[in-house]
Amino acid sequence: MSDHILEMKNIVKEFPGVRALDNVSFQVKPGEIHALVGENGAGKSTLIKVLSGVHPNGSYQGQIHVDGQEQRFLHIKDSENVGIAVIYQELGLVPQMSVVENLFLGAEKGRAYRIDWDVANTEALKYLKELRLDVSPKALIRNLGIGKQQLVEIAKALAKKARILVLDEPTAALNEQDSANLLSILRELRDRGVTCIYISHKLGEVLEIADTVTVLRDGKTIGTRDMHGPERLDEAGIVSLMVGRELTERFPRVEHTPGEVVLQVRDWSVQDPENSEKRIVDNVSFDVRKGEILGVAGLMGAGRTELMMSLFGAYGKRLSGTMLLNGQQLNIRSPLDAIRAGLAYVTEDRKGKGLVLGMDVRENTSLAALKYLSRFSIINRLEEIRRAEEYVKSLRIKTPSIEQKVKNLSGGNQQKVVLGKWMLTNPKVLILDEPTRGIDIGAKFEIYNIMNDLVEKGVCIVMISSELPEVLGMSDRVIVIHQGRLNGELHWSEATQEKTMLLATGGTEK
Amino acid sequence: MSRSIDGQASASMQILQNQLKHNVRQYAMFIALIGIGIIFTVLTNGIFLSPRNLSNLLLQTSFIAILSVGMVLVIVGGHIDLSVGSIVGFTGAFAAILQVNYGYSTLTVVVLTLGLGAVIGVWQGFWIAYRLVPAFIVTLAGMLIFRGALIALTGGQTIAPLEPAFRAIGQGYIPRLFVNTEATSGFHDLSFIVALLAIAGFIFFEMKTRLRRKRHGFSNLPVPLFVAKIVAVAAMLWMFFSVMVNYRGIPYSIMILMALVLLFVYITNNTTFGRHVYAIGGNREAALLSGINIKRKTMAIFVIMGALSGLAGLVFTARLNSATASAGNLFELDTIAAVFIGGTSMRGGEGTIVGAIVGALVMASLNNGMGLMNVSSEYQLIVKGLILVLAVWFDISSRSNNA
Numbered sequence: 013m014s015d016h017i018l019e020m021k022n023i024v025k026e027f028p029g030v031r032a033l034d035n036v037s038f039q040v041k042p043g044e045i046h047a048l049v050g051e052n053g054a055g056k057s058t059l060i061k062v063l064s065g066v067h068p069n070g071s072y073q074g075q076i077h078v079d080g081q082e083q084r085f086l087h088i089k090d091s092e093n094v095g096i097a098v099i100y101q102e103l104g105l106v107p108q109m110s111v112v113e114n115l116f117l118g119a120e121k122g123r124a125y126r127i128d129w130d131v132a133n134t135e136a137l138k139y140l141k142e143l144r145l146d147v148s149p150k151a152l153i154r155n156l157g158i159g160k161q162q163l164v165e166i167a168k169a170l171a172k173k174a175r176i177l178v179l180d181e182p183t184a185a186l187n188e189q190d191s192a193n194l195l196s197i198l199r200e201l202r203d204r205g206v207t208c209i210y211i212s213h214k215l216g217e218v219l220e221i222a223d224t225v226t227v228l229r230d231g232k233t234i235g236t237r238d239m240h241g242p243e244r245l246d247e248a249g250i251v252s253l254m255v256g257r258e259l260t261e262r263f264p265r266v267e268h269t270p271g272e273v274v275l276q277v278r279d280w281s282v283q284d285p286e287n288s289e290k291r292i293v294d295n296v297s298f299d300v301r302k303g304e305i306l307g308v309a310g311l312m313g314a315g316r317t318e319l320m321m322s323l324f325g326a327y328g329k330r331l332s333g334t335m336l337l338n339g340q341q342l343n344i345r346s347p348l349d350a351i352r353a354g355l356a357y358v359t360e361d362r363k364g365k366g367l368v369l370g371m372d373v374r375e376n377t378s379l380a381a382l383k384y385l386s387r388f389s390i391i392n393r394l395e396e397i398r399r400a401e402e403y404v405k406s407l408r409i410k411t412p413s414i415e416q417k418v419k420n421l422s423g424g425n426q427q428k429v430v431l432g433k434w435m436l437t438n439p440k441v442l443i444l445d446e447p448t449r450g451i452d453i454g455a456k457f458e459i460y461n462i463m464n465d466l467v468e469k470g471v472c473i474v475m476i477s478s479e480l481p482e483v484l485g486m487s488d489r490v491i492v493i494h495q496g497r498l499n500g501e502l503h504w505s506e507a508t509q510e511k512t513m514l515l516a517t518g519g520t521e522k
Numbered sequence: 523m524s525r526s527i528d529g530q531a532s533a534s535m536q537i538l539q540n541q542l543k544h545n546v547r548q549y550a551m552f553i554a555l556i557g558i559g560i561i562f563t564v565l566t567n568g569i570f571l572s573p574r575n576l577s578n579l580l581l582q583t584s585f586i587a588i589l590s591v592g593m594v595l596v597i598v599g600g601h602i603d604l605s606v607g608s609i610v611g612f613t614g615a616f617a618a619i620l621q622v623n624y625g626y627s628t629l630t631v632v633v634l635t636l637g638l639g640a641v642i643g644v645w646q647g648f649w650i651a652y653r654l655v656p657a658f659i660v661t662l663a664g665m666l667i668f669r670g671a672l673i674a675l676t677g678g679q680t681i682a683p684l685e686p687a688f689r690a691i692g693q694g695y696i697p698r699l700f701v702n703t704e705a706t707s708g709f710h711d712l713s714f715i716v717a718l719l720a721i722a723g724f725i726f727f728e729m730k731t732r733l734r735r736k737r738h739g740f741s742n743l744p745v746p747l748f749v750a751k752i753v754a755v756a757a758m759l760w761m762f763f764s765v766m767v768n769y770r771g772i773p774y775s776i777m778i779l780m781a782l783v784l785l786f787v788y789i790t791n792n793t794t795f796g797r798h799v800y801a802i803g804g805n806r807e808a809a810l811l812s813g814i815n816i817k818r819k820t821m822a823i824f825v826i827m828g829a830l831s832g833l834a835g836l837v838f839t840a841r842l843n844s845a846t847a848s849a850g851n852l853f854e855l856d857t858i859a860a861v862f863i864g865g866t867s868m869r870g871g872e873g874t875i876v877g878a879i880v881g882a883l884v885m886a887s888l889n890n891g892m893g894l895m896n897v898s899s900e901y902q903l904i905v906k907g908l909i910l911v912l913a914v915w916f917d918i919s920s921r922s923n924n925a
């Protein structure tokens with residue numbers, strides 16, 4: 013039995029109205045990378061919270077054994093003491109503090125109450141070097157890119173002598189390069205004996221890195237497979253275990269016939285808030301036609317989000333540019349103006365900017381469209397309920413009722429709420445910023461279908477995505493942004509991964 | 523047959539337990555209120571529960587409660603207002619001077635004073651919403667400014683007396699209609715009618731909500747629990763009103779308060795303004811991207827708070843029949859405490875009007891009970907401070923338990 017470093021047995025965890033974990037058993041061997049996959053709301057994050065003591069012993073049924081010893085964690089501290097460290101998708105670093113301060117936060121180096129900065133710095137350097145992270149221990153976290161922050165989190169876990177490292181969707185917000193780097197570091201850690209539990213919706217990564225895969229569906233363990241043995245799974249195999257059926261197509265491409273130009277953007281430039289000399293968006297012009305999906309490709313940090321936010325009236329200072337909607341000049345100074353004109357912007361940061369987490373599904377769904385759901389400022393409750401229920405149904409949002417607070421929904425279902433919220437405003441132009449981040453493969457497919465439906469109804473869609481297959485699979489046309497400038501445009505039939513990457517990294521065609 | 527009833531009963535018990543567990547905070551407020559009532563009743567040999575005192579208690583509650591209604595919006599919206607005490611004093615003195623020195627009629631005085639409160643709200647709202655100075659600072663400044671203005675205005679003198687119509691706002695009772703018309707105490711028919719209407723209204727509203735929820739397939743309490751709840755709340759309402767029905771009737775200030783509560787419960791639940799305030803407090807960025815005009819809503823919050831402060835100033839001045847330089851001292855603390863005791867979250871985005879009213883009752887009961895016991899004012903402060911810490915600690919811990 014104790015050839016498992018970790019065993020979770022018959023775990024049952026209930027929330028009001030939901031049985032999030034239904035008799036889950038989960039076993040991890042020492043020194044392996046064990047991927048945990050499943051649809052949105054399958055219970056992955058909940059299982060991890062049970063493991064780490066966020067949901068304390070007594071709030072669930074079942075047992076946890078580490079090294080064959082039964083454990084009853086009441087706090088996160090308890091699980092850390094036996095060597096379990098969890099890295100959540102929302103990083104737990106203090107942005108105003110330096111790397112070294114963060115590394116030893118709560119376990120400062122030195123004696124009594126005096127911090128010995130020399131020791132701290134030397135040790136910090138050691139951990140940073142192990143992770144091939146080339147930053148000064150004195151650098152402030154907020155000045156590091158997200159990929160490096162992720163690695164600092166891992167260093168922090170190692171500093172706590174973690175033996176079991178749990179990563180909940182670590183690459184969801186990383187670009188390809190940072191993701192690849194993270195994966196190779198995880199492999200090195202494994203080879204040094206660190207056990208790793210890895211949650212991701214990116215099945216490519218899972219196939220690349222996992223020694224073992226466990227699939228959850230609806231709070232139940234569907235199966236655990238050794239990826240080096242005869243039962244090894246391919247992508248289709250994982251998907252069919254996840255969703256319980258075969259999924260043949262990844263991208264439901266529909267031939268659209270683009271009509272007249274709806275949105276015209278000319279010479280759009282935006283000042284960089286960090287450096288007033290620089291332009292974060294530099295002279296960008298593009299058109300969006302009726303009935304098409306315009307993909308916006310580029311590397312992370314290329315200025316795509318800033319461009320769209322600024323079109324939407326929600327970002328910094330515009331230096332130049334005009335925007336025409338159906339030939340009418342728009343003068344947008346706030347998101348309110350933008351919504352009135354018929355624009356909608358689905359943010360990439362659903363928790364920070366998309367949702368009011370303490371409000372329920374109904375209130376979040378209606379928030380941007382209250383104007384249409386009210387008369388003389390008085391909200392038409394019945395209509396509000398009806399619309400919210402309609403979207404819960406059509407987007408297949410998994411929630412016990414529209415009265416559930418969105419903070420209690422799983423990540424992917426939260427994303428669908430944000431989508432529903434903006435569809436409800438009935439936009440002419442729908443801007444989607446990383447619309448399928450953190451969304452499972454089945455739900456992605458649903459969202460693509462919804463996009464196609466909307467386009468069918470005459471909505472124009474602008475989609476920013478850092479996942480190349482998605483941009484190429486869904487767009488009718490792709491524009492590529494490099495360092496704030498438009499660096500080329502491709503029709504879908506000619507857009508390949510290579511061409512797009514070349515443009516995204518600043519190259520020119522031919 | 524009997525098994526299914528058993529099953530039903532145990533299911534009801536289960537739901538009851540769940541309900542208790544997940545609504546501890548709401549029940550706790552009422553339990554605390556009742557507990558405080560019992561303690562003071564024992565300590566004062568029953569004087570606390572005498573009709574005369576209870577009626578007094580309600581009058582004492584009214585101005586803190588009026589302020590709490592506005593303060594809920596302020597705190598839910600993610601701000602704070604430290605200036606309400608000074609504004610109560612200042613607007614009250616303004617009102618008294620208009621009447622005593624310049625002979626304005628009560629109606630004119632009321633209108634002008636509410637207007638002054640609103641204007642003060644515009645002033646503070648301007649700095650907070652449009653100049654982005656934190657509300658803590660702006661209203662801390664307001665606390666000094668309006669206290670200073672009050673002292674300057676009154677010159678340290680007491681300004682009195684007021685006309686009967688003005689006094690009635692803080693001391694008067696609604697009239698008797700048919701029975702006991704000449705008496706000053708005993709069964710009060712109009713109050714009885716108001717009480718019946720209120721209770722009937724409550725039951726009607728509960729039934730309507732229940733039906734609506736049923737139609738949408740939302741979870742509802744099982745019938746026995748629902749009936750129990752209705753009976754319990756109706757009984758509490760009746761206890762509340764019976765004090766007044768059997769004594770001098772409902773004070774005007776309580777009528778004003780009830781109207782305000784109804785209005786603001788409606789505003790917070792059913793209007794876009796209310797929804798926007800909660801959204802701004804819950805997640806400012808998301809509110810902004812959803813097209814909410816944060817500046818304008820913030821301004822509106824402070825204008826409402828200012829006007830309500832003016833109203834509280836009127837009620838308080840009328841109750842004392844005079845204006846003094848120390849009027850309204852520390853009201854901001856009682857008000858903020860009432861709002862937090864009533865379960866409003868310090869981080870914004872969460873809180874209810876009804877909770878704040880219960881909180882105001884708690885604070886007023888403490889003031890009243892300790893006053894009856896002749897506790898000296900320094901110990902009153904200590905006790906209130908301790909209760910505030912305990913109440914908020916309880917609120918926070920029960921919040922994280924069922925998160």
Ligand SMILES: Nc1ncnc2c1ncn2[C@@H]1O[C@H](COP(=O)(O)OP(=O)(O)OP(=O)(O)O)[C@@H](O)[C@H]1O
Pocket residue numbers: 027028030031032050051052053054055056057058059410411419420421422423424425450452925
């Ligand atoms: N605190 C909570 N209160 C109520 N329900 C909850 C809570 N936390 C999770 N749930 C519910 O439990 C179920 C499992 O959620 P969980 O977050 O574990 O899913 P997940 O597998 O991590 O999904 P995703 O891939 O979308 O992140 C969901 O239906 C969710 O709504």
Ligand SMILES: [Mg+2]
Pocket residue numbers: 056057058422423
């Ligand atoms: Mg999750």
